[in-house]
Amino acid sequence: MDEQYMKMALDLAARARGRTSPNPMVGSVIVKNGAVVGRGYHKKAGTPHAEIHALKEAGEAARGATIYVTLEPCCHHGRTGPCTEAILSAGIKRAVVAMTDPNPLVAGKGLDILRKAGVEVVSGLLAEEAAKLNEVFIKYVSTGMPFVLLKTAMSLDGKIAAYTGHSRWITGSASRAYVHHLRDSYDAILIGIGTLMADNPSLTARLSCPEDGVKGKDPVRVIVDSLARTPPEAKVLTQISAAPTIIAITAAAPEERVQKLVAAGAQIIIAGNGPKIDLPYLFKSLTAIDITSILIEGGAAVNASVLEQKLADKLLWFIAPKIIGGKEAPGPVGGRGVAAVSEALLLERISVQRFEEDICLEGYLRK
Numbered sequence: 001m002d003e004q005y006m007k008m009a010l011d012l013a014a015r016a017r018g019r020t021s022p023n024p025m026v027g028s029v030i031v032k033n034g035a036v037v038g039r040g041y042h043k044k045a046g047t048p049h050a051e052i053h054a055l056k057e058a059g060e061a062a063r064g065a066t067i068y069v070t071l072e073p074c075c076h077h078g079r080t081g082p083c084t085e086a087i088l089s090a091g092i093k094r095a096v097v098a099m100t101d102p103n104p105l106v107a108g109k110g111l112d113i114l115r116k117a118g119v120e121v122v123s124g125l126l127a128e129e130a131a132k133l134n135e136v137f138i139k140y141v142s143t144g145m146p147f148v149l150l151k152t153a154m155s156l157d158g159k160i161a162a163y164t165g166h167s168r169w170i171t172g173s174a175s176r177a178y179v180h181h182l183r184d185s186y187d188a189i190l191i192g193i194g195t196l197m198a199d200n201p202s203l204t205a206r207l208s209c210p211e212d213g214v215k216g217k218d219p220v221r222v223i224v225d226s227l228a229r230t231p232p233e234a235k236v237l238t239q240i241s242a243a244p245t246i247i248a249i250t251a252a253a254p255e256e257r258v259q260k261l262v263a264a265g266a267q268i269i270i271a272g273n274g275p276k277i278d279l280p281y282l283f284k285s286l287t288a289i290d291i292t293s294i295l296i297e298g299g300a301a302v303n304a305s306v307l308e309q310k311l312a313d314k315l316l317w318f319i320a321p322k323i324i325g326g327k328e329a330p331g332p333v334g335g336r337g338v339a340a341v342s343e344a345l346l347l348e349r350i351s352v353q354r355f356e357e358d359i360c361l362e363g364y365l366r367k
Ligand code: AOF
Pocket: 023, 024, 025, 026, 027, 041, 042, 045, 046, 047, 048, 049, 050, 051, 071, 072, 073, 074, 077, 078, 079, 080, 081, 083, 101, 103, 106
């Protein structure tokens, strides 16, 4: 039974996917005498936590009940008050949590407070599922760096475009719809100048939650463009969204071009002095505007830099059953590559999904 209620709490938490950043997704269920008396999930940073919604719905029925929470209840005064206090004053008798909170402000202290006050505490139920749900939050809060997902789409023979540069579309509509959905849950989308020049994408996506209409933040668009070659009339600058478009350049970019981009509304980050963008510096700078997750949508050059420096956490590799051929047609990862197969980067925790005719391989970069 515990597992079933925790699953319910996880499903509730996931309703707010893409809306809670920089906070985690959290769900909570309160059960009394075998009946669900309260349910809640965290909807948006700065608004009440999951437990508070569930306690409110339960009202007096919370006294003597069990609370299920997908993340250890907080015990700190942040944008909202501590949930441990609310749980104790409601008279909860038992607390089942999926995982401890990696936030150093909490990190086990929430559970200690509950235990010391006489609440029976069970921790670790469906911990793996809960950690996967909040993989972004966990990376961000424990390292101070954004979670990075690298997504690419290639033909069966490993091409991301024909030798002419033509690339629309490699994958089918189901795969593309899924990527659109993904964009909605990442704080930033990053592409290289090569992709911008070839495709002129607009990279907008943010949708409202179908359930309660809560809108997430628009994804910030980030262009890796060391020499400021982005044309001021590019769609990423003319198709306005509530979020800025950031162009990352190096000190080598000609001042005149930079000024034109600023005039077109771009925000500029100078990341590095050399010919190439200093990606770790760029990623770290993005956390200053609460970017906790970045979806990288290629080109070959950006993918190579991100992978060579092991900056990606997760990879999503779409493979379409098409053969493009051509010695000159590009593959998803440029750069020099490794000299021997034994030096290849490896993935772990691999899973495979089908999107109509396409295959999508998901894995985590072994570091
Ligand atoms: C959430 N929602 O349901 C739970 C969270 O700034 P605050 O007050 O919103 O606190 C955010 C922290 O609270 C967050 O980093 C996490 O450690 C903890 N638990 N947060 O946003 C919730 N239970």
